[in-house]
Amino acid sequence: MKQLLLISTILLLGTFKSKAQQMDTFLLRDFEVKGVAVIQNIGSTKINLSPAKFNTLTDALTLQSAIFIKQYGTGGLANAGFRGLGAQHTSVMWNGVNIQSCMNSNLDFNLIPLFFIDKAGIETGANSSSCGNGTLAGAIHLSNTFDKTPIAFANLQRGSFGYSQIGIGSSYQIKKLRFKTRILHRQAENDILFHNKFLPGNPTEKQVNSAYTQNGFLQEAEYKAGNYHAFNLSAWYLENTRELPVAMGIPNLLKERQYDLNGRVSLTHKFTRAKVANTNKLAFLYDQLNYYNNFYAPSYSYSKSLIAESEWLIPMKYSSSLTASLNNNFSTAKTDGYNNWPQRNLLSLWIKLEKMSFKNKLKYSLGSRVLLVDKEFAPFSPDIAFEYRPLTFLKIKGNAAYSYRVPSFNDYYWLQGGNKNLKPERGNKQEISIELQKGIVKFAFTGFHHIVNDWIMWQPSPAFSYWIAQNARQVTSKGIETSIEMTKTFGLHNLQLLGRYQYVESINTKIYDNSETLLGKQLFYTPNHTAFATVNYAFKNILLSVTEQFYGSRYTTPDNLKASKLPSYLLTNASIGYLFKYKKHDSQLVFTVNNALNTTYQIMENKPMPLRNYQITLKFNINK
Amino acid sequence: MSNNYLKLVPVLLAIIFASCKPEKEETVATENYKGVIVINEGGFLKSNGSVGIYKPGSGEYFDAFAKANGRPLGDVVQSVTLINGKYYIIVNNSNKIEVVNQSDFKSVTTIVLNQPRNIVKVSANKAYVSQLNTNDLSVIDLTTNEISATIDMKSSTDQIVMMNNKVYVGKAYANMLYVINPANDMVTDSIVVGSGAGTIVNAGTDKIAVFCLGVLDFNNGSIIENGKIAIINKDSNEVERFIPLTGASYGGPMAYHAGNLYFSFGDEKLYSVSATTVATPTVKISIIGGIYGLTIDDSDGSFYITDALDYTSAGKVFIYNQAGTLVKQFTAGVVPGRFVFNY
Numbered sequence: 007m008k009q010l011l012l013i014s015t016i017l018l019l020g021t022f023k024s025k026a027q028q029m030d031t032f033l034l035r036d037f038e039v040k041g042v043a044v045i046q047n048i049g050s051t052k053i054n055l056s057p058a059k060f061n062t063l064t065d066a067l068t069l070q071s072a073i074f075i076k077q078y079g080t081g082g083l084a085n086a087g088f089r090g091l092g093a094q095h096t097s098v099m100w101n102g103v104n105i106q107s108c109m110n111s112n113l114d115f116n117l118i119p120l121f122f123i124d125k126a127g128i129e130t131g132a133n134s135s136s137c138g139n140g141t142l143a144g145a146i147h148l149s150n151t152f153d154k155t156p157i158a159f160a161n162l163q164r165g166s167f168g169y170s171q172i173g174i175g176s177s178y179q180i181k182k183l184r185f186k187t188r189i190l191h192r193q194a195e196n197d198i199l200f201h202n203k204f205l206p207g208n209p210t211e212k213q214v215n216s217a218y219t220q221n222g223f224l225q226e227a228e229y230k231a232g233n234y235h236a237f238n239l240s241a242w243y244l245e246n247t248r249e250l251p252v253a254m255g256i257p258n259l260l261k262e263r264q265y266d267l268n269g270r271v272s273l274t275h276k277f278t279r280a281k282v283a284n285t286n287k288l289a290f291l292y293d294q295l296n297y298y299n300n301f302y303a304p305s306y307s308y309s310k311s312l313i314a315e316s317e318w319l320i321p322m323k324y325s326s327s328l329t330a331s332l333n334n335n336f337s338t339a340k341t342d343g344y345n346n347w348p349q350r351n352l353l354s355l356w357i358k359l360e361k362m363s364f365k366n367k368l369k370y371s372l373g374s375r376v377l378l379v380d381k382e383f384a385p386f387s388p389d390i391a392f393e394y395r396p397l398t399f400l401k402i403k404g405n406a407a408y409s410y411r412v413p414s415f416n417d418y419y420w421l422q423g424g425n426k427n428l429k430p431e432r433g434n435k436q437e438i439s440i441e442l443q444k445g446i447v448k449f450a451f452t453g454f455h456h457i458v459n460d461w462i463m464w465q466p467s468p469a470f471s472y473w474i475a476q477n478a479r480q481v482t483s484k485g486i487e488t489s490i491e492m493t494k495t496f497g498l499h500n501l502q503l504l505g506r507y508q509y510v511e512s513i514n515t516k517i518y519d520n521s522e523t524l525l526g527k528q529l530f531y532t533p534n535h536t537a538f539a540t541v542n543y544a545f546k547n548i549l550l551s552v553t554e555q556f557y558g559s560r561y562t563t564p565d566n567l568k569a570s571k572l573p574s575y576l577l578t579n580a581s582i583g584y585l586f587k588y589k590k591h592d593s594q595l596v597f598t599v600n601n602a603l604n605t606t607y608q609i610m611e612n613k614p615m616p617l618r619n620y621q622i623t624l625k626f627n628i629n630k
Numbered sequence: 631m632s633n634n635y636l637k638l639v640p641v642l643l644a645i646i647f648a649s650c651k652p653e654k655e656e657t658v659a660t661e662n663y664k665g666v667i668v669i670n671e672g673g674f675l676k677s678n679g680s681v682g683i684y685k686p687g688s689g690e691y692f693d694a695f696a697k698a699n700g701r702p703l704g705d706v707v708q709s710v711t712l713i714n715g716k717y718y719i720i721v722n723n724s725n726k727i728e729v730v731n732q733s734d735f736k737s738v739t740t741i742v743l744n745q746p747r748n749i750v751k752v753s754a755n756k757a758y759v760s761q762l763n764t765n766d767l768s769v770i771d772l773t774t775n776e777i778s779a780t781i782d783m784k785s786s787t788d789q790i791v792m793m794n795n796k797v798y799v800g801k802a803y804a805n806m807l808y809v810i811n812p813a814n815d816m817v818t819d820s821i822v823v824g825s826g827a828g829t830i831v832n833a834g835t836d837k838i839a840v841f842c843l844g845v846l847d848f849n850n851g852s853i854i855e856n857g858k859i860a861i862i863n864k865d866s867n868e869v870e871r872f873i874p875l876t877g878a879s880y881g882g883p884m885a886y887h888a889g890n891l892y893f894s895f896g897d898e899k900l901y902s903v904s905a906t907t908v909a910t911p912t913v914k915i916s917i918i919g920g921i922y923g924l925t926i927d928d929s930d931g932s933f934y935i936t937d938a939l940d941y942t943s944a945g946k947v948f949i950y951n952q953a954g955t956l957v958k959q960f961t962a963g964v965v966p967g968r969f970v971f972n973y
Contacts, residue, residue, distance in 0.1 A: 204702060253675060
């Protein structure tokens with residue numbers, strides 16, 4: 007069957023030339039070209055983030071969406087499971103390249119400084135067809151662009167707990183070559199105060215062993231050859247040194263430390279004509295993680311990935327287009343837990359057909375990706391999507407897709423417990439959305455349903471006396487997402503209101519081993535309710551903002567032990583800013599109070615989070 | 631028109647937030663701290679260890695320490711030992727011993743020391759505490775509950791028992807026992823046992839038994855050396871004989887009752903073998919899952935067997951009678967390991 011599907015796809019590709027020769031007057035701009043728009047897929051749920059407003063990807067996600075971020079204390083590991091699924095089910099794309107670790111299919115959001123990002127968005131309904139392996143729940147899209155770049159810019163910050171940031175950048179041009187350079191230094195002591203519930207009277211204590219330092223640069227270059235060809239080079243270097251604080255109730259004897267080094271380079275060639283767009287990409291990713299503590303030998307891990315991709319967008323007759331992409335991803339990694347450097351090659355072919363009908367009121371697409379993992383085919387992953395605008399203020403959209411995630415290197419190659427008999431996780435999902443926009447009000451409502459089969463988990467194996475990666479269960483996630491947004495300007499006043507809410511049930515619907523007590527249980531650290539609301543007010547050059555974040559109670563154990571349930575919490579952040587303008591140049595001074603109501607809360611069990619704290623930010627842009 | 635929309639915002643947000651109130655926590659009615667004390671280690675580095683009480687009659691179970699003291703215990707609750715009317719609760723990775731009243735579990739004091747593992751009373755007013763990651767074995771003055779002295783063991787220590795006025799202390803991560811004279815706190819002897827030495831028990835009144843777990847290949851989990859049980863004579867401090875076993879593991883419990891030793895390599899089988907006569911181990915009980923903890927109630931010989939499941943969920947406790955028939959089962963805390971009986 008798989009072979010037949012591959013042959014069908016190849017035949018479909020075989021039509022590529024003949025269709026391309028029949029190009030009509032279809033305009034490319036009607037379909038947003040990948041790389042220009044942050045997110046381009048039809049039918050999915052998208053939220054544009056404003057990377058310039060935030061420090062890390064964690065900050066942007068928590069303060070602009072209702073997505074629950076699992077954060078192991080301030081500055082600690084942070085990741086998110088969209089729609090109640092795992093962190094490994096959300097792809098993180100940088101300039102179209104998935105930068106999740108091939109070793110554990112994860113990425114620490116606290117290690118992504120948004121000073122290095124120009125455009126960002128989240129797509130909670132993304133799928134494996136468009137974003138590749140592992141996109142079962144959603145995708146985060148990060149990209150760099152030369153658009154609206156000042157010749158010099160800076161983002162300087164100071165804050166509580168020894169926090170400081172110096173981010174400076176410059177763009178310049180030498181003949182047809184444009185350059186942009188960004189340099190970043192961030193550090194914090196993170197010696198937050200917290201109430202220690204393990205001691206009588208819950209005394210206030212100061213967190214220790216929690217400092218971090220981050221240094222890096224991002225160098226970009228752009229060269230436009232004639233009217234049709236453009237070359238972009240992005241080189242990302244980031245070093246992070248951080249201490250790992252222990253949970254409450256544990257003395258800091260281990261003094262765990264972690265050093266991360268991320269090197270990312272992408273070279274992109276774009277060829278754009280009125281009737282064809284071609285993007286060729288070459289990327290190299292290098293990740294290193296060193297772990298140290300005071301008692302045991304350090305551990306080191308390294309991974310390298312080389313990615314090559316060629317993508318073609320061909321307009322066709324009848325307001326339709328064909329996108330075809332061939333992608334090869336070669337990865338290798340080394341750690342104490344592996345033998346030598348295991349390698350893996352992912353070769354995939356992606357085809358998507360898009361069409362507009364009914365005077366462009368209806369857009370729909372049909373896509374599929376065929377993936378060859380070394381010599382094995384991954385599960386077939388077609389998707390279908392539509393967007394229909396029957397009235398000017400109403401849009402209805404939806405999509406359905408099959409998806410998959412191949413096991414990570416750790417799942418597969420780890421000496422004790424890695425399992426080469428693992429099957430890829432297989433998912434399917436359906437979602438439908440309604441968007442209304444009338445006057446100053448925008449409203450959106452989405453219902454979604456995901457199933458993930460053969461979910462890979464590490465389970466203790468009494469027979470082997472250690473933990474083993476297994477296809478352990480089926481998880482069904484369903485829920486709703488809704489948002490409302492209003493913007494009103496009256497005179498010199500501008501008022502913006504934004505609210506988002508998500509309800510999700512993420513349940514074990516099948517258990518493949520003897521853990522029957524987990525059947526029907528909500529995945530732990532997955533709140534049913536999350537909500538977010540913000541009010542932004544501007545008067546002349548003064549900016550005021552108040553944000554409320556609500557996270558419902560979460561189980562901390564897979565069996566939903568009520569005694570270990572973490573309570574819900576509401577956080578309030580407030581800021582006031584002033585915008586200075588001098589000729590073409592602008593500057594902004596912002597004072598922020600985080601956790602203004604001094605709420606004691608925990609995201610992960612016994613990991614303290616900061617009480618009320620402050621931050622001051624000075625940004626300036628020197629424009630031509 | 632637009633202003634009407636604006637008015638709707640606070641209403642919508644109020645509805646959203648009002649629907650998200652935290653749930654009320656469940657409470658347990660009982661105030662009686664008698665019953666089966668369950669030692670739940672909790673997940674390593676999770677600080678969710680606990681000491682619970684199970685009432686065999688009613689089947690009730692509650693977190694005794696948290697209930698009595700209004701705070702959680704800490705990380706890796708290793709052991710609970712009754713000494714002079716007080717429970718000494720060793721919280722290994724929280725570097726402390728919580729001392730509570732036997733009657734009401736109210737906190738008496740907290741002894742802070744490095745990585746405590748097990749405690750044994752060695753005289754009327756003195757107890758020894760074994761410790762990991764330090765060469766010290768601490769001597770506790772039971773009248774003040776303070777550390778009165780330390781004994782230099784030249785290595786970390788773990789299991790500890792007393793017999794015949796001698797204290798037997800297992801060297802951690804090694805194949806050796808030390809013998810200490812509690813009268814003068816001097817190390818008087820050492821005994822080489824087998825690879826992977828773990829649980830040490832008093833086997834009757836005249837023998838010490840040590841469960842040696844064998845050696846596994848780190849790369850593939852295959853057995854390099856089978857486990858064995860060392861039987862030590864209390865007078866000579868020498869290994870009288872080894873009981874050869876088939877199997878090896880990184881961990882598994884052992885207990886003694888009425889002339890027999892019961893042990894498991896952590897899989898689904900609990901074996902029985904005579905401690906006094908030469909015999910081959912036989913399977914006494916099989917469960918579905920893995921045996922993590924084992925304690926035998928000497929009053930009736932019933933087996934309290936635990937399954938830690940996935941080490942993050944609440945573990946299961948199975949109670950079998952001496953004949954090996956499952957009598958009851960209940961859910962305890964995270965990673966239940968051992969029991970103390972206080973009826």
